[in-house]
Every structure is written in structure tokens, then in C-alpha cells.
Amino acid sequence: MKGSRLAVRYAKSLMDLSLEKGNLEKVCADMKLVNTICKGSHDLQVVLKSPIIKTDKKQSILKALFDGKVDKMTSGYLQLLAVKKRERYIEVIAEEFIEKYKEHKKIITAVITTAYGIDEDVRKSVQKLIKDSLKSEVELVEKVDKDLIGGFILRIGDKQDDTSILRKIRLLNRVFSENPYIKDY
Numbered sequence: 781m782k783g784s785r786l787a788v789r790y791a792k793s794l795m796d797l798s799l800e801k802g803n804l805e806k807v808c809a810d811m812k813l814v815n816t817i818c819k820g821s822h823d824l825q826v827v828l829k830s831p832i833i834k835t836d837k838k839q840s841i842l843k844a845l846f847d848g849k850v851d852k853m854t855s856g857y858l859q860l861l862a863v864k865k866r867e868r869y870i871e872v873i874a875e876e877f878i879e880k881y882k883e884h885k886k887i888i889t890a891v892i893t894t895a896y897g898i899d900e901d902v903r904k905s906v907q908k909l910i911k912d913s914l915k916s917e918v919e920l921v922e923k924v925d926k927d928l929i930g931g932f933i934l935r936i937g938d939k940q941d942d943t944s945i946l947r948k949i950r951l952l953n954r955v956f957s958e959n960p961y962i963k964d965y
Contacts (some may be wrong), residue, residue: 817845
């Protein structure tokens, strides 16, 4: 469902409206909150997708969840989605809005995977290196994978730099399994 035309259109309309009203930062923070709450609550997802539950009940649930926590424009937008019977797409629309916000602000997401995590100095130097080389703001997402043993995997968009020990072991394993000097009988 991610990137569906419906989600793209609704996210774009919210983006245009928030740019027009001058509260893009607030709406982005609101959509991050909406996305987090939707992802974190399976029950909420079930309720929003249920065809049995009436629209007015869904509206009251959304109002109870988000009123006072989000901007009036965002709250009204969520209510509008419920009226238009698009409440099942709220999470996807929020994700798409966040992506559009990053495009608008020229923020690149870089994912670094290490075996044990990285400290603050390494984090800052990686962000600075990426920022200087790509001339763009960087959002660094950290992941931990104990199987890497050491080294790191850095992924930016569709490009990846894998310097992990696990990769080197796999390469050695492949080289040893293809030994041309030993004849099979």
C-alpha cells in the first residue's frame, strides 16, 4: 500500500495546504505522531479498517486520540479523511507525507547497520561525511545486527557500502569453494 496513488494525492494535498498556511513543521511533527500511534496500535488499525464500525464512531475515536495533541488543521484533516471513508489509509498517508516533507527539505535518509551500535562521535562524523559528500541534510537511522561480527553496512537510497566481516567471510567461503586447483574425481 505504501506509495499508492491515493496516499500520494492526499499527502500532496496536505503538504500544499500546510505550505500555504505556513505550518509545515508542525504538520510534519503531527504526521510523525499519527504514524507512530497507528503503527503502535494494532487495535486502532483494526478499528480504522473495519467496515462494520460507523464513520461517526471512527471520527470520535480519532478526535479522542489526537485532539489537543495535534494542530487544528491536522485534526480537521483526519476528520475529513474519516468523512471521505479514507480512514483506513491514515497510516499510509502519514508515511507518504513524511517522505514528501523529506523531499521538500532535501533530507536524505541513511541507514547504518553495525554489530554493536555506534557512539556519538562516530555518529557525528558519519553524518558530516555524508552531508559534505551529498550536499544535503542527513537523517541517520541506526540498526544493530549481531551477525555482522564487525564493520558496518551503510545504505543511502539504492546504494550500499558493505564493509562487514560477515561479508568478507562469505567472500572467502565462495573463493575456497571454487578452488580451481583441486580436481574432482
